[in-house]
Amino acid sequence: MTHARTTRRVLAAVASVGAVLITAACSSSSTPTGSAAAGGGVNWDERGPITYAQGKDTAGVWAGVLKEWNDAHPNEQVTLIELSPEADQQRADMIKRGQAKSGEFSVMSVDVVWTAEFAANGWLQELPKDKFPTDGMLASAVDAASYFGKLYAYPQSSDGALLYYRSDLLDKAGLKPPTTWDEMQAACDKVLPTQKGMSCYSGQFQKYEGLTCNVAEAVNSAGGEFITADGKPAVNSAEAVAGLTWMVDGFKSGMIPKEAITWKEEESRQAFQDGKILFLRNWPYVYNLASKTDGSSKVAGKFGVSPIPGKTGPGVSTLGGHNIGISAFAKNKGTAGDFIKWIASEAQQKTFLQKGSLAPILESMYADADLNKEFGYLSTLGESIKNAQARPKAVRYGDVTSAIQDATYAALQGQQTPTDAFNGLQTKLEDLLK
Amino acid sequence: MSQGAATTIAGNTPPVTEKRKKNLLSDGQGTLAGFLISPTMLVILFVVGIPILLSLRESVFRKFTTPDPTTGMIPEGESFVGLQNFTDIFAHPQAVDGAWGNIDRLINSFLNVTFFTIICVAIETVIGVAMALIMARAFRGKGFVRAAILVPWAIPTIVSARMWGLIFDADGVMNKILGQQILWLADNSYSQWAVIIADTWKTAPFIGLLTLAGLQTIPSDVYEAARVDGANAWQQFVRITLPMVKPALVVAVLFRTLDTMRMFDLPWGMIGQGKYYVETISMFAYIENNQLRYGTAAAYSLVLFAYIVLVAFIFIRLLGADVIGDEETRAITEQRKRQKALAKAENRKTKLAKTTITSGEFQS
Structure with missing residues (x-):
């Protein structure tokens, strides 16, 4: 009697496991992506509040930078989301949002080596070259922000040995x-x-x-x-x-x-x-x-x-450094686009160099006499980055x-x-x- | 159904009790009990049952990871791969150089787990029991010694991993004491010993604590009697202390074994990832998960799950670890044993007991 009951229970359990597997198998179909990430159909005029996600702001530069932006753009406020100081954890947090197709992180600071992976999975918005010029930026840094010949982010900061x-x-x-x-x-x-x-x-x-x-x-x-x-x-x-x-x-x-x-x-x-x-x-x-x-x-x-x-x-x-990209699922991409252009501008790059010791992405700044006086290594670093080679660009x-x-x-x-x-x-x- | 014991005793009561109980183990409060524990069971279903089912489901799927050669985009979704995530260790072994030669990465981590578990738990048991014996003694400053022994247990593992990382640094204290230049934090058999030392330091107090609890239940007159009989200290330890502390000790060792088998943060925080001399199955599964291969990650976790279940089962069966501590169940088992022995002696079949005097069955 008890034996029979146990057997019945086991059968029921097996059947329910099977049912879960079968329903799961049916629900997972493979649909090709690309629609969300493709350049077309994006409203670059949509404006409003956005968020910006990056690793922990250990140098404490972002409060000042964001205040400046928010004072100038009262209707397009940017909120900082600080992630873990550990790179692996930042990547995991961003991937979670990508897989859930969540636009919670409108703008993300992405390590140069993650850019290809994020782009290939359709998590980063492609940036049309006519709207996002890269003149004056370090060629190696722009290359590190591109995937399959398309630009997926702006260089945010660079680094070289x-x-x-x-x-x-x-x-x-x-x-x-x-x-x-x-x-x-x-x-x-x-x-x-x-x-x-x-x-x-x-x-x-x-x-x-x-x-x-x-x-x-x-x-x-x-x-x-x-x-x-x-x-x-x-x-x-x-x-x-x-x-x-x-x-x-x-x-x-x-x-x-x-x-x-x-x-x-x-x-x-x-x-x-x-x-x-x-x-x-x-x-x-x-x-x-x-x-x-x-x-x-x-x-x-x-x-x-x-x-x-x-x-x-x-x-x-x-080549080291970070790129700043826009989530493919973000709202208010117009504001996001303006924001990353502003981050890549000379005034902000100077702030990041002076307050956060981050290497700028604009070529001209490495020859700046005043900055060189302040940062004895700057022209040497410019030389290093100019010759720098990105790590293998692999998904x-x-x-x-x-x-x-x-x-x-x-x-x-x-x-x-x-x-x-x-x-x-x-x-x-x-x-x-x- | 079984009528033996129950009807003989029920015969004393008036025959009005026509409502025969369906289950002799039940005291008629089964429905209420079920109702009372259902919230807990529901929580367990959601936090344990469903995740296990979902991992089972995940382990037979694989996410697409290969980009389309013309667009560079990765297709969404996953495909059903059957048991491939499990069989790939034979079909496509991922050979790595670890302590066990050039073998598949999963097998390597499996061997590491087994090695760490056996060595660590053995050392921890010996040291833990010694600590318990010291802590059980009454002497001045006993409170201080107890606190000192328990400090390592109270330190979070990742903190002790970083701390031992500093000790085992190339310029660290350990090399200064030994007067040698051992590269503990590279990837070699010294790294394994670094993990073992740090793990023992941290968790021997746990065994010590549980054993101490067991020691304190041993009445002192047993020892007095032994002394009167002329037993020396060693005999007292082997004949009295060990057998009487065994139930507590076996549970402590079981917990430590299961805990060591899923070791993650200590080697991760101290030696680092991708070090094949110290990589455990949990670490490997986590790395796979990080590479977005949820299928293999789930499969490897299930391998570890099965391994842990097996070891727990063996422990409970062979060593009689009494994890649940249910007096009633134990009493029933004992009684059945006696009945079986009796039946064997009398060479007849018998109805086995389904209840004992403590269950309340006989008072009804």
Whole structure:
């Protein structure tokens, strides 16, 4: 009796599970998108209040910026939505709105590497080029905001790598900042014997997004490419492998300290400030912190910046920064369009540089004499960004970057040879970019 | 239906009671009970039942991820793929380099989970019991020691992950103490030990706490009797303390096992993502989810779910973990055992008890 009852219950449960599955199967049909995201049929004159979503405003610039906009546009107020300080979480929050076709975030600050993914899923509004001119903006930054030849966002801020060097030690040895890897090694050979406990060079080699940036720079600076212009992976080329080999050999020879394999931006900055390394590859934010004279930095006034070195000439930096895009599902796209144009204007870009240390997206500003006086690294950074190369533009960027990190980290840890690692990566990328 | 025990006793009451009870286990308040627990069951249905069904459904689907080559747009929606999300570990293995050689990523994380669970729980049990024995002693400053032992348990895991991250840093305290340059935070077998040490530090107090509760129920006269009989400290521990604290200890170990199997925040916060020496199934499922592959994420979560259910089942069956703590059920089981043994001895079939004297059945 009880047996029969249990059986009946199990049958009922199975049947209900089946029913759920079947109804679900019926309801999910595959409809091609494109209607929402396509350029046509968008009312660019619709105006009214909008929202702007970005990561946590740690520098505290946005309150002032938005007040200025809101005072000038009483009927088109912009409300700031602060998301998590963690990039992954910001992306997840934006994706949720996209999948729900919600226009809750009218305007979004999108990392350059997410732009392709968001555009391909139809979450970002395409910006017609006649309404959204890109004159005067950095070409590399505009490229990073485009997908399949169409503009999906405005560049909001840019970023490029700099080589920080100890000017006091190089001057003493009568050396100039290096432009090639060999020159850098030669400078180390000359300086290091007199500096106890100091290593030559470091970047960021922990297994995270920073590793992708660093290995992309090594590969690009050696003349290789992860993905060619026509979208095919090419990491098994001799040039690309040479880039990775330089990093691997750096660890083997001790040019890069062994523990750098656990360093992110902050650890490497700390090492440079403590006088443990002669050359540091890092982002511009280090400049102000390393210049501090309150005792936190031992190298204040003793360092300089130059573009990163390459294999046979100046290196190729990885492009960082954010784009500002409009949700495909947003209301009041007219206001949103005006707002992103205003953010990209020179006056606002200057505010972001001065108050938030964000690299501007307008080419002319890098040559501005006054700004250069204020920001000693600005013209060098302009040079770095002008040559910069975007990270692989892939819809499945998350998979691409973790495949790159897997291969690179395995090579750095000595689990695979550079050639094997990149051959394996080539196969994976071919699969991911199909 | 069963008439054995019930009718013999019911025979004492007047035969007016024609309304025979349908279920001998019931004391006639079943409807009321059902009515009273229905809000809880409804909540459980919504927060547990439906999500599990939805994950089951999700695990046999796959979202489109390949962009259209001419427009670059990804089609919306998903397609039914049957069990492919589960079978892909054999059909399309995603080989990674972890502690177990170059094997599929899911199998690798599965082995990591098993490894962490066995090692961590074993160490935690030993240390936890030791802590409980110390905490149970009456001595000056007992309150202070108890508080000190419990502090790690009170610290949120992500905070302790960051804290141990600093300790295991290349320039951190651990390397200073050991006088070596071990790269704990890279991706190697040291990373595994870093996770094990941090996890043990944090959760041994939990076992200690539950064991302490068990220890305090042991009456002191048992020990007195043992001492009179000449048992030494070790014999007292093995013959008295352990058996009597076992019910509490088994539950503590079960909770810790299930908890360790779904470990996520400690390796994530301390070692980082994409580190195959420490990647657990939860981490892998989360990463898949982040890459918008909800199908595989659901499938891997279900694998973990099934694994946890299996281990919980084995625990309850083999070690007799008494999670529910229902005296009545236990008493019935005991009685059935006795009856079976008796029946076997007498070589006959018998009706098994469905109730005991405590159920209130006999008072009616």
